[in-house]
Amino acid sequence: MSRFVLALDQGTTSSRALLFDREGAVVATEQHEFTQSFPQSGWVEHDPEEIWESQLRAARGVLERAQVTAADLAALGVTNQRETAIVWERETGKPIHPAIVWQSRQTAGLCQGLRDRGLEEDIRARTGLVIDSYFSGPKIRFILDAVEGAQARAEAGELCFGTVDSWLLYKLTNGRVHATEYSNASRTLLFNIHEKTWDDVLLGYLNLPRAILPEVRDSSGDFGLTAAQWLGGEVPITGMAGDQQSALFGQGCFETGMAKNTYGTGCFLLMNTGDRPAISDSGLLTTIAWGIGGRVEYALEGSVFVAGAAIQWLRDGLGLIANAAESEAAAHRVAETDGVYLVPAFTGLGAPYWDEEARGVMVGLNRGTTQDHVIRAGLESIAYSSRDVVDCMVTDAGLSLEALRVDGGACENDFLMQFQADMLGCVVERPSVLEVTALGAAALAGLAVGFWTDRSHLEQARGGRTRFEPRLKASERDRLYAGWQQAVARSRGTLAGS
Ligand code: ADP
Numbered sequence: 001m002s003r004f005v006l007a008l009d010q011g012t013t014s015s016r017a018l019l020f021d022r023e024g025a026v027v028a029t030e031q032h033e034f035t036q037s038f039p040q041s042g043w044v045e046h047d048p049e050e051i052w053e054s055q056l057r058a059a060r061g062v063l064e065r066a067q068v069t070a071a072d073l074a075a076l077g078v079t080n081q082r083e084t085a086i087v088w089e090r091e092t093g094k095p096i097h098p099a100i101v102w103q104s105r106q107t108a109g110l111c112q113g114l115r116d117r118g119l120e121e122d123i124r125a126r127t128g129l130v131i132d133s134y135f136s137g138p139k140i141r142f143i144l145d146a147v148e149g150a151q152a153r154a155e156a157g158e159l160c161f162g163t164v165d166s167w168l169l170y171k172l173t174n175g176r177v178h179a180t181e182y183s184n185a186s187r188t189l190l191f192n193i194h195e196k197t198w199d200d201v202l203l204g205y206l207n208l209p210r211a212i213l214p215e216v217r218d219s220s221g222d223f224g225l226t227a228a229q230w231l232g233g234e235v236p237i238t239g240m241a242g243d244q245q246s247a248l249f250g251q252g253c254f255e256t257g258m259a260k261n262t263y264g265t266g267c268f269l270l271m272n273t274g275d276r277p278a279i280s281d282s283g284l285l286t287t288i289a290w291g292i293g294g295r296v297e298y299a300l301e302g303s304v305f306v307a308g309a310a311i312q313w314l315r316d317g318l319g320l321i322a323n324a325a326e327s328e329a330a331a332h333r334v335a336e337t338d339g340v341y342l343v344p345a346f347t348g349l350g351a352p353y354w355d356e357e358a359r360g361v362m363v364g365l366n367r368g369t370t371q372d373h374v375i376r377a378g379l380e381s382i383a384y385s386s387r388d389v390v391d392c393m394v395t396d397a398g399l400s401l402e403a404l405r406v407d408g409g410a411c412e413n414d415f416l417m418q419f420q421a422d423m424l425g426c427v428v429e430r431p432s433v434l435e436v437t438a439l440g441a442a443a444l445a446g447l448a449v450g451f452w453t454d455r456s457h458l459e460q461a462r463g464g465r466t467r468f469e470p471r472l473k474a475s476e477r478d479r480l481y482a483g484w485q486q487a488v489a490r491s492r493g494t495l496a497g498s
Pocket residue numbers: 263264265266307308309310311312324325326327328408409410411412413
């Protein structure tokens with residue numbers, strides 16, 4: 001009997017493979033890093049073959065480590081760095097260009113061209129996205145322009161485009177399947193999230209032929225079998241989702257109004273808005289969470305540019321701490337920041353301010369300010385910035401937030417989580433198993449084959465939750481948050497300018 005589900009977690013810097021048992025416990029993991037190329041300032045590329053090889057090595061490695069064979073696997077699920085674009089030959093599987101990574105700015109000019117044509121509003125209405133180099137469509141255009149003859153070959157159906165999920169699926173099935181699923185499709189700027197199809201108008205804006213696109217399938221369902229040569233036997237591929245959506249699923253945010261925040265270098269917040277694609281007035285993205293059983297669910301997505309990175313700056317820029325974890329004890333050494341606010345707007349401000357010109361500030365210093373106050377202010381800034389985004393979500397979705405589920409490196413900081421609960425005035429829940437992104441892909445795959453029969457079975461997998469209850473009085477919360485908003489105003493130079 002099959003005892004495990006294998007999850008492939010193809011990230012921006014490494015390829016990981018994780019083996020989950022029926023209780024949802026992680027039995028073994030394996031990880032391989034791969035090369036980041038920076039051919040010009042602001043450009044980021046990956047070698048698609050290296051992505052595949054590192055992912056295959058991780059998958060084989062984890063099976064070997066756990067002494068497991070393909071016959072022991074009920075299913076395989078894939079989660080991936082989103083938006084990264086790959087174009088390859090349909091016949092041979094050979095990429096015609098390096099993968100253009102989501103972070104890469106090489107399509108900034110193409111994006112500006114779309115804006116200059118006045119297409120922003122129409123594109124937003126159809127895709128839920130803003131025109132930005134992050135998204136895949138302009139990256140495909142870039143590749144077809146960069147490689148001689150590629151446009152004609154694409155039109156003749158000789159080329160395939162895929163985000164990393166499609167690429168891995170194509171490789172795993174030995175070229176038999178060229179498909180993606182709703183969450184990844186919704187990040188391309190080519191997918192109409194209301195009609196749930198590739199949109200000819202959008203394709204027209206970028207002069208991309210439909211023949212290059214993968215078929216869009218449910219996120220949980222049949223994607224074909226792995227070719228026997230890769231894992232020593234055929235394994236059904238039955239789950240795929242982009243990393244943030246996979247984390248939302250892995251966190252069990254199945255109901256409308258449930259949200260998760262991933263605290264890494266930046267923060268990624270997603271709120272499930274159910275059958276309704278909520279349109280944001282504050283610049284948040286509307287995206288597809290997943291499609292299951294023919295039913296598509298939506299999410300609102302917002303991010304904080306600088307979160308854990310602020311703590312890295314306290315460590316490396318100021319040398320106030322030796323490692324990120326030390327920040328917790330420092331924050332506890334003082335009862336409050338005593339009026340100090342740090343706004344780490346190092347690269348401008350995102351939602352709801354959208355100010356590229358803003359820069360970091362520290363305000364409220366007095367003669368008694370110590371480094372512990374500053375460190376505490378750094379941690380608090382992560383919670384304030386997250387509240388900024390949550391407030392937008394709640395308003396834009398017209399939903400109230402019951403609880404915020406958290407993951408990512410910085411969520412291990414209890415001080416930060418308690419302050420987050422205090423600042424939101426709602427419960428923050430941290431699962432004891434933090435591999436929620438991979439768990440999401442495993443869950444999508446395992447549910448499709450009946451390995452798990454019910455989503456609630458996965459609750460166990462998250463291993464119970466630590467709950468942080470809000471303790472702060474509303475008046476105190478409002479006072480502190482008002483101070484944050486004033487500090488943000490200063491980072492934007494509104495005081496200097498007024
Ligand atoms: P990413 O996936 O973006 O690389 P991770 O999820 O690995 O990020 O989290 C690492 C980030 O979290 C770093 O920016 C680090 O400064 C921050 N971090 C890690 N542990 C803590 C901690 N205990 N307290 C505060 N910040 C932390």
